[in-house]
Amino acid sequence: MTRGVIFDLDGVLVSTDELHYRAWQSLAQQEGIDFDRRTNDRLRGVSRMESLHIILEQAPRTYSRQQRLSLADRKNETYRALLEGIGPADVMAGARELLAALTERGISVAVASSSRNARLILERIELLDRFDAVVDGNDVTRAKPHPEGFLTAAHRLGCRPEECLVFEDAAAGIEAARRAGMRVFGIGTPQRLPGVRPLAAGLAEVTVEQVLNAGEGTLS
Ligand code: BG6
Ligand code: MG
Secondary structure (H helix, E strand, C coil), rough: CCEEEEEEECCCCCCCCHHHHHHHHHHHHHCCCCCCHHHHCCCCCCCCCHHHHHHHHCCCCCCCCCHHHHHHHHHHHHHHHHHHHCCHHHCCCCCHHHHHHHCCCHHHHHHHHECCCCCHHHCCCHHHHHHEEECCCCCCCCCCCCHHHHHHHHHCCCCHHHHHHEEEEEHHHHHHCCCCEEEEEEECCCCCCCCCCEEEHHHHCCCCCHHHHCCCCCCC
16 A cells, blocks of 8 residues: 655656766866766766765776865755756656646655755755655765665655655665665666666656555565
8 A cells, every 4th residue: 555655856856867967077077087978877866975986986096085075065066056957847747747646645745865955956846845755865874775765754754664655766766765665666767777667767657546556565
């Protein structure tokens, strides 16, 4: 029985991937680090500092902890400047409709994101007030694939983990939801999320019946 639905933000409700890519690319260029879309794919759903760690694998020099924090800040400044350009039109197709249909059926809805910019993004796309709970990168000490974010969201919704269904586009998030004891609905392609079922290219393909009828044990 699904009583709560928890949405990842980036790549599920809004497509910020390109903005993250451009901000990391700008930092990599300034630092003379090779960075391409293949490396960028590894950053999906991963925290800011872990993303930086992956990017620095290609760095020609080493950085102290203080320098790494300053690199992460610099990337975030570029990213936040790019976020100024997003608005309600950037909400992924089908998201508003699915949220409305779930709310109408009495299902509680939450966001659980690794991003420390999640509230800013939700405000800009005018979805912040549509959720019963928002858990972001500032609310947790352990990022996905740790289950803390999803468990916190379920707790705030007043739901048990097994009553929750999670929409996720990143392997790290899918692992986090499973470790939280929740059912997962993958968003993306079979190439990017091999073996994940059920899977949809986007929320526009998901019906409220699929969410409601997703009985315990029928989703992996
Ligand atoms: C996730 C994104 O939602 O948030 C990652 O998928 C990103 O790409 C992470 O690194 C952290 O985001 P932020 O906004 O705190 O740097
Ligand atoms: Mg995501």
